[in-house]
Amino acid sequence: MSTLESITLTQFRNFPHARFSFREKIVGITGLNGIGKTNLLDAIYYLCFTKSYFQSRDKYNVQHHQNGFRISGIFMNGQSPEEVTCVWKDGKKTFSSGKVPYEKISEHIGKYSAVMIAPDDSDIITGSGEYRRKFFDGILCLKEAGYLEHLLHYNKVLQQKNAYLKMQYGSAPDHNLLNIYDAQLAAHGAFLIEKRMHLTSRLPEWVSHFYRQVSSNTEEAPRIAYEPNTTDPAASYRNGRQRETEAKRTLWGPHLDDWSFFINDSHCKAHASQGQKKSFLISLKLSQIELLSQSDIQPILLLDDIFEKLDPVRLRNLFNLLQQQRFAQIFMTHTNAEDIMKFTKDIFKDIQIEAL
Amino acid sequence: MNFSSQLIEEAVNAFSKLPGIGKKTALRLVMHLLKEDKEEVLAITGAIGKMRSEIRFCIHCNNVSDHDECNICRDAFRNKRLLCVVENMRDVISIEATQQFSGVYHVLGGLLAPLDGIGPDQLFLQNLRDRVISQEAEEIIMALNPTIEGDTTMFYISKMFAGMDIKLTSIARGVSFGAELEYTDELTLARSISKRLPIDTYVKM
Numbered sequence: 001m002s003t004l005e006s007i008t009l010t011q012f013r014n015f016p017h018a019r020f021s022f023r024e025k026i027v028g029i030t031g032l033n034g035i036g037k038t039n040l041l042d043a044i045y046y047l048c049f050t051k052s053y054f055q056s057r058d059k060y061n062v063q064h065h066q067n068g069f070r071i072s073g074i075f076m077n078g079q080s081p082e083e084v085t086c087v088w089k090d091g092k093k094t095f096s097s098g099k100v101p102y103e104k105i106s107e108h109i110g111k112y113s114a115v116m117i118a119p120d121d122s123d124i125i126t127g128s129g130e131y132r133r134k135f136f137d138g139i140l141c142l143k144e145a146g147y148l149e150h151l152l153h154y155n156k157v158l159q160q161k162n163a164y165l166k167m168q169y170g171s172a173p174d175h176n177l178l179n180i181y182d183a184q185l186a187a188h189g190a191f192l193i194e195k196r197m198h199l200t201s202r203l204p205e206w207v208s209h210f211y212r213q214v215s216s217n218t219e220e221a222p223r224i225a226y227e228p229n230t231t232d233p234a235a236s237y238r239n240g241r242q243r244e245t246e247a248k249r250t251l252w253g254p255h256l257d258d259w260s261f262f263i264n265d266s267h268c269k270a271h272a273s274q275g276q277k278k279s280f281l282i283s284l285k286l287s288q289i290e291l292l293s294q295s296d297i298q299p300i301l302l303l304d305d306i307f308e309k310l311d312p313v314r315l316r317n318l319f320n321l322l323q324q325q326r327f328a329q330i331f332m333t334h335t336n337a338e339d340i341m342k343f344t345k346d347i348f349k350d351i352q353i354e355a356l
Numbered sequence: 357m358n359f360s361s362q363l364i365e366e367a368v369n370a371f372s373k374l375p376g377i378g379k380k381t382a383l384r385l386v387m388h389l390l391k392e393d394k395e396e397v398l399a400i401t402g403a404i405g406k407m408r409s410e411i412r413f414c415i416h417c418n419n420v421s422d423h424d425e426c427n428i429c430r431d432a433f434r435n436k437r438l439l440c441v442v443e444n445m446r447d448v449i450s451i452e453a454t455q456q457f458s459g460v461y462h463v464l465g466g467l468l469a470p471l472d473g474i475g476p477d478q479l480f481l482q483n484l485r486d487r488v489i490s491q492e493a494e495e496i497i498m499a500l501n502p503t504i505e506g507d508t509t510m511f512y513i514s515k516m517f518a519g520m521d522i523k524l525t526s527i528a529r530g531v532s533f534g535a536e537l538e539y540t541d542e543l544t545l546a547r548s549i550s551k552r553l554p555i556d557t558y559v560k561m
């Protein structure tokens with residue numbers, strides 16, 4: 001089990017220079033709006049996954065008018081500390097462990113694990129299918145050997161095929177070439193669909209387990225339905241060639257899959273309240289953690305604005321639930337330190353409040 | 357950069373159009389040429405100009421050549437019924453360096469990659485078909501890059517000759533010679549295990 005002992009930020013977002021030490025398993029980060037609570041959480045996420053949770057372009061992670069940032073943290077693996085440092089300067093990123101830089105940054109990924117629950121995550125429930133595919137693919141890439149390779153391969157072939165379909169102006173397309181692209185897409189696609197089906201058959205059990213505990217409501221039953229765009233891609237491509245050449249893009253395959261979330265058979269997207277959506281989301285994330293912990297990964301939990309939208313009963317249930325789970329460490333942000341203490345002090349014994 | 361001579365500036369700009377050469381390297385090359393004899397420099401420029409204006413492409417295999425037919429296609433000792441399909445002339449040079457191949461080549465001029473604007477019509481595929489028929493080819497060896505584009509091209513060519521009595525083969529892929537298993541990437545190693553070879557074919561070379 002790895003915990004984060006301290007972190008030092010230099011020119012990262014709104015921090016010119018700051019150092020934080022974490023003594024306890026539960027850390028509450030408090031302060032007014034815009035002071036940098038979420039940025040601190042994101043810095044922790046950055047050290048685990050070598051990228052930001054919120055901002056995909058590193059340029060925007062640098063403090064305004066500066067040309068680089070540095071994040072450095074000390075992780076404790078049992079008794080042995082490891083110093084992880086990330087330096088980004090003028091577009092170049094280096095990650096080092098101890099003082100030794102990694103040859104490939106990807107070597108670092110997987111060493112430390114974190115799970116973020118942030119307000120923007122509600123896109124998984126209310127947003128387009130893209131967010132749900134990203135969420136489920138994220139789990140599958142960690143859980144299933146070969147999934148990432150199949151996914152990358154699928155996407156590359158898809159790009160080539162779409163580019164070819166767009167190249168056709170009036171002239172008849174070369175069906176031999178399309179057959180080859182379709183055969184490759186079908187082979188990789190079938191693997192993706194099978195794994196997605198398998199995951200979707202296992203996940204709901206956990207989601208409803210956590211949902212019941214958070215909502216302390218046995219009336220509300222959550223359900224997840226996998227809606228594959230096609231279950232037999234090879235046949236879809238065979239029968240739909242005409243329509244694909246007219247539309248000039250690929251109309252079938254797992255890149256268009258979606259999932260639907262229900263509470264008591266009514267669609268979450270349309271009918272669930274804000275609080276229900278949030279509870280559903282938290283249950284999804286906790287299920288993700290549960291699946292990870294089956295592979296012996298104990299993540300650091302990062303809760304951004306967790307107090308938003310949840311009623312006091314659900315909050316208390318959530319913290320009771322977190323107490324039973326095996327986490328390396330929990331970081332949470334909120335504007336008010338008293339709220340954090342009020343909800344957590346009789347559940348967790350040692351809580352550290354870090355006021356920014 | 358500020359030059360006192362317009363002529364120097366033009367030469368520097370011309371050199372810096374070449375791949376891998378920036379303004380400073382270009383200036384160094386120009387200064388070097390300035391120190392050389394005039395005849396020497398004219399010999400260099402002459403060679404470049406002559407290369408570009410007189411180069412031709414082989415009517416059979418599309419490889420670069422000094423004549424209508426390239427040296428390899430003219431070679432009577434080469435097996436014209438054994439064809440090796442490659443992406444470009446650099447691959448021809450690499451395979452020739454091994455001295456293991458006694459057939460003839462066919463240069464495609466690229467790989468199928470619609471994203472880069474290359475479809476079947478942009479490659480030398482039609483004259484491959486004509487050639488296979490006129491030379492009564494027995495075997496086509498595909499020596500293409502192990503990428504998605506390479507694989508797609510390979511499948512495409514194999515479809516072109518489906519139903520014809522021709523042996524279609526591809527170069528072997530796997531752990532490279534002299535490499536160590538420990539440092540071989542997982543994808544390659546996984547493929548090498550699943551496409552393993554009987555020892556007797558391996559030792560014979």
